[in-house]
Amino acid sequence: MTTITVRLNDEEQKYFNEYAKLHDLPLSTLLKKTLEEKMEDEMDLKRIKEYEADLKDGKSETYNHDEVMKMLDL
Template structure:
């Protein structure tokens, strides 16, 4: 396991520690979860932008719900 140091001013440290206490999780868990969510948001945004670009270039084919059911035989 590795250790990463994050420098916080006193107000930031107080706010983050109080929030971690409120959520009943260690501060390190709170920080890791926040960063993980930020990364997931970035991945989602890139996927949306790529989809919108494909949509703009008419590279997207829509399938109706009925066609999906037929293909899945349900």
């Protein structure tokens, strides 16, 4: 396991510790979860932009509910 040191000023330490306590989490867990969520959000946004570019370029198609029902003979 690796240990990483994060330097916080007194105000940051107080703020982060209070937030961790509010969520009943150790500060290290809170920091890891927060970073993971940020990374996931950025990856999701990247994928959305790629999808929208594909739509614009005609590389992807969308179907409404009625079209899907008809395609499935339902």
